[in-house]
Amino acid sequence: MTPARRSRLAWLHRWAGLVSGWAAFAIFLTGTLALFDTELTRWMQPETAIIPDKTSPTPTAIEHAQQILRDDERAGAPPSFLLLPDARDPTLRVLHYDGHSFVGPVLAPHTGQPIPVRQTEGGNFFFNFHYTLHLPNPWGERLVAMIAFAFAALVLSGVLLHLKRLVPDYFTLRLKAALPRSLLDLHVLTGSAMLPFHIMITWSGLILTAENALPVLQLEQEAPTQAEAPPQSPTHWAPRASLAVMLQQAQAHLGSMPSYVLFDDGKTIFSAIQHDSLNANDLSAEFDSQTGEFLSQSKEPSPIENAFYTLNGLHLARSMGLLLRWLWFAGGLASSIMVASGLVYYTARQKKQTTHAFGLAKRLNIALLGGLITACLSFFVLNRLIPVQWQARAALEVAGFFGVWASCLLLVMLIPISKSARIIAWATGLIALALPVIDGLSMPLQAWGSMLHLTVNGTFLLTGLSAMGSLRFLPVWRSHD
């Protein structure tokens, strides 16, 4: 590669990184957390710990759920749907969309009795933030699509820049070298070691956001067949036929336990996630909601559709097994570290730069990268501290998340950089180390020693120790203030 071409690619890498890096970090970090959204929701609703894992729904529980659906319909509520118990969540949930998130009663799968869980957005918050940045529809999704495109160019230009040293870079990490050197090593190591993951997750992310980023333009407008009216919720959507009987038949047709049930256009649709596979195409069986008669089963998708579903499955990781999901989690963390180290490297390598914009970039690095981690941890703390019976607690948790993030930004803008970085690292470490203690004190006795709580709390502990460990490197920053 000629020096001129190298310099052009470096320019693209630097500027695409600066423009999209902060948002890309937030997308990657929340996406990594969203891999375990169901488990995080269960951790945030410790009341569900009374339900043992792998509990199948009984006909009585299904009848209770059907009764709730009928009551909702009578009350004029929009159509709800059922989430049936599975390996990740043993509860039976009757959910509807309230304009922000999916809410509704949580039932015990063996009795059908409601479990008095606390209201929370749970892991869904991270999932929604990952693809909308919590911005109104469709702007959030469009922005994420644009960032995905910039990130794809970023990955490709980074690979081309480091292609020659790809193998040696696998074995290079000089933590005791000068800060810029260590950061570059970390950036290149996390980039090259997980390169197949970065390429796969970026490409599949591009495909998922393609509806916004790659629209299909149609010059001929189809003549409207009728005057456009705002969509109205159907008045009769709850099934009249026995849901428990339909569930039994659906299980026989699909060959596995359905994962969720939708009610649409007079039909009851049972869908089964293909567990332990990479394919996001859910198998489904349709029944007449009035008579309970079996109508049809999902058709075999075409090879192109199958490829599309597989790419979706690779990104969403909804159907894959636990081991693969943890591998994705490691990949997501590596991506987040790669983006963060790249951004900090940009400011650390230019000690002599004293322009206002450069100082702002340094401060934003601390506020948007470190502040986001602190905000995520605060979200979990608030889940335990806000009284269970408060009606608006789910909204308060979200407000607390953004409040903490904004406070970090304010702090970084007001005090010297090295001091603010230390305060945020201390806060992150203390919150993360306190979380297992708070959870231990507030969780029901049944949750003690459960694998879910041990794993989540163990992850908090590791995060806290890493944040405290990062304090060892922070004094080096003082020389870069």
Add this chain to the structure above:
Amino acid sequence: MGKRVKNSHAYAYRITAALLVWLALVLWGSALVALSPAISQATIPGYRVLASALAPFGMVWAFWVQSPLYALCGSAGLAACGGLFLVLHA
């Protein structure tokens, strides 16, 4: 100073070229979908899988070629042809 100005113009051309490559992908993709309306439901996912794979290469290509004018004219030509193709088949 003069060189820097020239350089910033060159990068402006290249960024515009990268955006035009994206536009070309949208126009060509839409034209291909318009070409086969009967199977458009099947071709749309195919177009998006392919265009998503090509897009980063197209954007980096704008910075790979030596002449910024070549990048600009090439991508503008691709976009114009895609637009024409779309108009003809719409």
